[in-house]
Amino acid sequence: MRVLAQIAMVMNLDKCIGCHTCSVTCKQTWTNRTGVEYAWFNNVETKPGIGFPRRYEDQERWRGGWTLDRRGRLMLRSGGRVRRLLSLFSNPHLPALEDYYEPVTYDYDNLLSAPAGPDLPVARPRSVLTGRPTAITWGANWEDGLGGAPEHAGGDPNLSGEWAEKVRFEFEQTFLFHLPRLCEHCLNPACVSACPSGAMYKRAEDGIVLVDQDRCRGWRMCVTACPYKKVYVNHATGKAEKCTFCFPRIEAGQPTVCSETCVGRLRYLGLLLYDADRVGEAAATPDEQDLLDAQRGVFLDPRDPDVIAVARESGIPGDWLEAARRSPVYDLVARYRVALPLHPEYRTLPMVWYVPPLSPVLDAVGAAGGDQDDPDHVFAAVTRLRIPLEYLASLFTAGDTDVVGGVLMKLTALRSYMRAVSLGDAADEADGTALRAVGLDDAEARDLHRLLAVAKYTDRYVVPAAHKEDAAALTAVESGCPVESAGGLSGAGPSAGGRVSLGMPTLRRTSPEGHA
Amino acid sequence: MNTGTSSLAPASVGGAGLLLWVAVPYACLAVFVAGHVWRYRQDQFGWTSRTSQLLEHRWLRWGSPLFHLGTFMVIAGHVVGLAVPASWTRAVGVDEHLYHAAAVWAGSAAGAAMVAGLGMLCARRLLTRRIRLGTDRSDKVLFPLLSLTVLLGIWATAAHNVLGGGYDYRETVSVWFRGLFALSPRPEAIADAPLLFRLHALSACLLFAAWPFTRLVHVWSAPVGYLVRPYLVYRRRTPAPAAPCRTRSRSRS
Ligand code: HEM
Ligand code: SF4
Ligand code: SF4
Numbered sequence: 001m002r003v004l005a006q007i008a009m010v011m012n013l014d015k016c017i018g019c020h021t022c023s024v025t026c027k028q029t030w031t032n033r034t035g036v037e038y039a040w041f042n043n044v045e046t047k048p049g050i051g052f053p054r055r056y057e058d059q060e061r062w063r064g065g066w067t068l069d070r071r072g073r074l075m076l077r078s079g080g081r082v083r084r085l086l087s088l089f090s091n092p093h094l095p096a097l098e099d100y101y102e103p104v105t106y107d108y109d110n111l112l113s114a115p116a117g118p119d120l121p122v123a124r125p126r127s128v129l130t131g132r133p134t135a136i137t138w139g140a141n142w143e144d145g146l147g148g149a150p151e152h153a154g155g156d157p158n159l160s161g162e163w164a165e166k167v168r169f170e171f172e173q174t175f176l177f178h179l180p181r182l183c184e185h186c187l188n189p190a191c192v193s194a195c196p197s198g199a200m201y202k203r204a205e206d207g208i209v210l211v212d213q214d215r216c217r218g219w220r221m222c223v224t225a226c227p228y229k230k231v232y233v234n235h236a237t238g239k240a241e242k243c244t245f246c247f248p249r250i251e252a253g254q255p256t257v258c259s260e261t262c263v264g265r266l267r268y269l270g271l272l273l274y275d276a277d278r279v280g281e282a283a284a285t286p287d288e289q290d291l292l293d294a295q296r297g298v299f300l301d302p303r304d305p306d307v308i309a310v311a312r313e314s315g316i317p318g319d320w321l322e323a324a325r326r327s328p329v330y331d332l333v334a335r336y337r338v339a340l341p342l343h344p345e346y347r348t349l350p351m352v353w354y355v356p357p358l359s360p361v362l363d364a365v366g367a368a369g370g371d372q373d374d375p376d377h378v379f380a381a382v383t384r385l386r387i388p389l390e391y392l393a394s395l396f397t398a399g400d401t402d403v404v405g406g407v408l409m410k411l412t413a414l415r416s417y418m419r420a421v422s423l424g425d426a427a428d429e430a431d432g433t434a435l436r437a438v439g440l441d442d443a444e445a446r447d448l449h450r451l452l453a454v455a456k457y458t459d460r461y462v463v464p465a466a467h468k469e470d471a472a473a474l475t476a477v478e479s480g481c482p483v484e485s486a487g488g489l490s491g492a493g494p495s496a497g498g499r500v501s502l503g504m505p506t507l508r509r510t511s512p513e514g515h516a
Numbered sequence: 517m518n519t520g521t522s523s524l525a526p527a528s529v530g531g532a533g534l535l536l537w538v539a540v541p542y543a544c545l546a547v548f549v550a551g552h553v554w555r556y557r558q559d560q561f562g563w564t565s566r567t568s569q570l571l572e573h574r575w576l577r578w579g580s581p582l583f584h585l586g587t588f589m590v591i592a593g594h595v596v597g598l599a600v601p602a603s604w605t606r607a608v609g610v611d612e613h614l615y616h617a618a619a620v621w622a623g624s625a626a627g628a629a630m631v632a633g634l635g636m637l638c639a640r641r642l643l644t645r646r647i648r649l650g651t652d653r654s655d656k657v658l659f660p661l662l663s664l665t666v667l668l669g670i671w672a673t674a675a676h677n678v679l680g681g682g683y684d685y686r687e688t689v690s691v692w693f694r695g696l697f698a699l700s701p702r703p704e705a706i707a708d709a710p711l712l713f714r715l716h717a718l719s720a721c722l723l724f725a726a727w728p729f730t731r732l733v734h735v736w737s738a739p740v741g742y743l744v745r746p747y748l749v750y751r752r753r754t755p756a757p758a759a760p761c762r763t764r765s766r767s768r769s
Contacts, residue, residue, distance in 0.1 A: 081743050088739075089580040096573050097646075129646045193747040196739030201751040214560035215691065217737045218567040235650065238566030238731075279748075 002276040003300060003311040006207030006321055006351055007269060007463065008186070009259070010332045010339045011180060012452060013357040014411075015266035018144065018178035020044050022258035022267075026182075028259045030244065035236025037103035037128050041243035042182040042258045044138050048157040048391060050440035052140045053099040053180075056229040057157040057343065063093045064227030065190050065346030066283060074284045074347065076194055078224050084194060089464055093224045097235075101138040103128040140142030146176050158394040174362030175388050181397075182258060183230040183243035183341070184350030185296065187274060191242070194225030200240075205466070207351065208245045216240050227346040247432040253465030268455075270462045271320065272351070273300040273311060283347045288398040291344040298333050298349070302327070312451075323464035328451055329353070336440075336448050338407050340396035355452070356396055356404055358411045373408045373419065375434045376413040410438040418449045529703045536718065537703035541696050544725035551728030552736070567735035572647050575640035583633025589626030590669075592618065598693045602686045612684075620677060627670045634666055658730040665719040672712035689713055 026042040065079040105125035115123035127134040199215035218238040246256035261268040282294040302324035332339040339353035370377035415433040676683035695702035
């Protein structure tokens with residue numbers, strides 16, 4: 001057993017209102033620079049929908065993640081090592097900019113400088129890449145709220161076959177939800193394994209997956225390998241960039257920017273202890289539908305004395321173990337098992353998990369004339385309404401509807417029980433049958449309810465600060481000598497000639513015609 | 517310099533000869549070496565292929581593999597042609613005729629691939645606006661210089677060895693080239709070579725001088741180590757700030 005700690009995230013999808021605040025604050029923090037205008041370390045997409053970049057979930061096309069070879073061993077879907085080196089000169093499976101979208105800015109100046117005239121001046125869009133006027137034809141969440149769904153929804157890779165036809169014509173009346181996505185900081189990161197120069201790595205202390213900007217040589221294989229398409233090429237620097245899990249904030253014991261600013265307060269951050277020795281074995285689990293359990297099996301119980309002993313031995317500090325015991329992520333993922341990973345079948349063992357949304361089912365119950373508050377109606381719907389269920393299963397459980405259904409039933413039982421409790425019935429009077437059927441008792445129900453519904457900032461984000469004694473070394477590793485760059489913030493990432501501390505491009509686009 | 521005699525005595529080249537075939541090559545070589553050391557230590561962040569596939573992939577799809585594969589063959593050809601004395605190839609049983617035929621055939625294929633590929637790469641740099649705007653100063657030196665060197669090389673070969681009667685550069689240019697590295701310069705060896713060969717050699721010298729300051733540095737980072745390293749890379753923060761302030765070219769610039 002080799003115990004490592006990972007800072008992980010859970011999102012409760014029922015609460016996401018699709019406001020994109022997380023994406024915008026993330027962008028302002030990390031990607032408001034030349035070269036990554038098109039990149040969204042955090043994006044929110046409408047589901048069902050095509051996703052960002054377009055159809056990124058179609059691994060037949062993009063070759064992300066892992067598969068098993070004929071002998072059952074893990075293999076990157078984009079091919080073996082030799083194959084990868086042979087495709088260095090032109091990567092056949094790299095999304096083009098068109099698969100993301102053409103970034104634009106606007107002729108803001110025209111609003112001020114246009115001569116007086118009968119018409120209101122307008123700010124026309126211009127491509128940031130060419131400086132030319134352009135029509136905006138795609139974006140990071142173009143079909144927001146199912147806009148254009150009849151045209152585009154069939155493009156969702158999770159909808160296949162005849163099922164797609166059916167859903168395409170029905171789902172507009174049935175369901176829609178938002179899916180915020182960031183790098184999963186996987187336990188078995190395909191991006192790291194595909195990086196020919198070994199520039200990408202997983203931090204042993206907190207599991208954050210980073211690109212060493214000084215060692216990246218621009219081979220762009222990580223982009224293909226990541227099945228979630230969460231590594232981006234900075235086209236100005238020619239290097240890969242990705243979500244950093246806001247590691248400077250995490251090290252200071254603060255939540256990531258997307259979590260901090262989430263309007264729906266639906267994000268949870270906490271530690272998970274895992275056994276690094278079992279990662280490979282779990283990722284190679286033969287049946288895709290067993291991957292969820294296999295991954296849960298890699299997580300260690302932070303209250304188990306054996307685990308604590310080994311963890312202490314391997315240098316995980318006491319306050320981190322304490323934080324692991326208070327981790328809301330552990331509770332949602334392993335204790336109550338209501339959180340599920342996104343696309344476990346990619347075999348990267350992702351570490352951003354989701355409480356699946358109940359709303360598609362409730363909507364369906366309502367549409368069918370049922371009572372959304374009656375657990376029997378909802379239970380019946382969960383077992384009968386194939387469309388939302390199968391769709392959710394294809395996202396979160398490699399198609400296993402029983403597991404998603406189980407989670408939804410748990411949420412339903414919890415909902416009705418707590419409704420009865422808070423509407424005044426004494427707890428023992430509230431009907432606990434449904435609750436017991438999903439394996440919860442009164443205390444657990446109240447605890448889970450507190451976690452899902454009323455948890456405060458400090459309960460949602462349990463982030464232990466990196467250790468002071470490590471901090472100096474940390475800064476030195478990430479950005480060079482803290483003394484040499486005295487006065488300046490020695491932040492993350494690259495430093496060119498000892499001057500620049502953030503990933504600033506060496507290339508400054510001379511703004512064509514004054515725009516860009 | 518065109519007036520040199522067939523005698524190989526050093527005295528037979530004038531000042532211009534010494535400048536062009538001794539001073540310039542050594543200066544370029546010095547810049548090549550010092551430039552790489554400097555850049556590697558100072559600019560790890562800029563050390564990249566500066567991929568532009570994201571912005572344009574249709575030309576690159578064919579252009580880049582053609583160019584690179586052609587280049588590898590051409591480089592191999594140069595190694596054999598320049599670094600290996602004719603006596604060595606004869607010693608292993610490759611006579612002049614066989615060598616010539618192989619050089620012409622393989623060289624033509626390689627040259628054609630390289631020229632076609634480079635043509636495509638240049639075309640996209642010029643014609644695709646996104647790429648053109650992303651072309652920086654080093655590219656503006658690199659692409660013309662690289663194209664010039666390649667074209668001169670192809671032209672020299674075509675004019676003298678494919679269409680012409682055949683010119684044995686292995687007795688002249690190669691001797692000069694090896695002399696540079698043996699530290700006993702033989703400027704007179706190249707001074708009489710046909711103009712195209714001399715121009716090709718000179719532009720190659722300039723290309724080597726420019727090399728460390730362009731994206732060509734990516735060549736030295738060819739990721740062969742990838743074949744043997746473990747798939748999963750963990751990094752640990754160093755336990756104690758052992759010597760965070762010493763300049764380490766690896767982790768800081
Ligand atoms: C040693 C193995 C080499 C590897 C693995 C390699 C790989 C690459 C890669 C990945 C690119 C970026 C393509 C893109 O996405 O835009 C590139 C570009 C380039 N390489 Fe290489 N290369 C190698 C050797 C060479 C050599 C020997 C030369 C010439 C002397 C060369 C000249 C170039 C040039 C000029 C470009 C720029 C292409 C463009 O953007 O128009 N490379 N190389
Ligand atoms: S989600 Fe993140 S850690 Fe996982 S493969 Fe993609 S970039 Fe790597
Ligand atoms: S800020 Fe929160 S509620 Fe808003 S889109 Fe992001 S995850 Fe959803």
